Amino acid sequence: MLTIHQLSKLYGPTAVFANVDLAVRPGEFVAIMGESGVGKSTLLNCMAGLDTWDSGSVQVDGAELSTMKDDAKAALRREKIGFVFQAFHVLPHLDVAQNVALPLLLLQRKDDARVHTMLEALGLGALGSRLPQQLSGGQLQRVAIARALVHSPRLLLADEPTGNLDPSTAAVVMQALVGQCRQHGTALVLVTHSSAATAQADRVLRLTAQGMRSDGALG
Template identity: 60%
Template sequence: MLELVDLSKSYGGRTVLARLSHRFAPGEFVAVMGESGVGKSTLLNLIAGLDTPDSGQVVVDGVPMSSLDDDAATQLRRSRMGFIFQAFHVLPHLTLEQNVALPLLLNGGADTSRARAMLDAVGLKGRGADFPRQLSGGELQRVAIARALVHRPALLLADEPTGNLDPETADGILHLLRAEIRQSGAGAIMVTHSIAAAAMADRTLVLTRSGLQLT
């Protein structure tokens, strides 16, 4: 489903990733850990096609991302991927339900009942008409998680998905992520510093300067 082939990336002359290769099996939930600054978020951005490698390939379902033009790459992201990023990227002028339903609408869907169900699932039942300005940071993170899962993506990319949540809420969100992944047969890559979060995954990889290593 996903393969990294000799992936390299540098910024300002500093090498972040160097000839990284790894194959992720379809439907597996993988946690990626590692020291700050080692390139974990960069790795997610490269997989998503939001950034381009200096060399090497990201191959999704047998298709190199570099072979796709902008429109095709955008369509792939919309239809096949879900994103949970640290910055949330919740749109302030949309209600919570509209924010969560956005992937459905972009993929041609019209039924927003799934969006309401996902808000319920992340503990925000009855808040669909609220706006992001009315929420705490932890609640915004839950909206971002609901939006990432709403269209049942084939590949979920999560960057510290529980970083702003208290332990009890984080545990519930991690169980929701795993349940949604299992139900849809999706693959997931979760960057985390949390040992408790990593324990939810099928396996944990540690990203170092020398590559990805199985713990």
């Protein structure tokens, strides 16, 4: 589903990361760890074609992102990728249900039942008519996750999805993310510092400036 080969990203003469190789199969959950500033979020952005890189390749479902025009990459993201941003990126003028339904709207697929299912799965069932400014940070995070899941993406990218959540709510979120991965064959790549999240992963990798390696703590 996702194949990265010898990917390198520079800021001026400095390598953010270099020579990253990664392949993620459908239905596989890969967790990525690393020190702050090593480029984990930037790497996720490259996986979605939201950022550029200096050398190497990124393929999503067989499509090479570096050769695609911006509109083609946007279409690929709409159809096949779900992205959970650290900063939420919910639209303030839309209520919770409308924010969650946005990926379906962009695909011209109206499915109120699916939106309701995702809201319930993430403990937001009673909040569908609220505006974002009426929600807590943890609730906004769950809205962002429901939106990323609602269109059943082939590839799900999540940047610290439980970082703003208490342990019990984080467990609910991880259940929804891993459930999507296992039940629908979604490839899941999650950047996290949470040991509870990495415990559920098929593989835990550590990103360094020199590349990607298996996390030594897990063998």
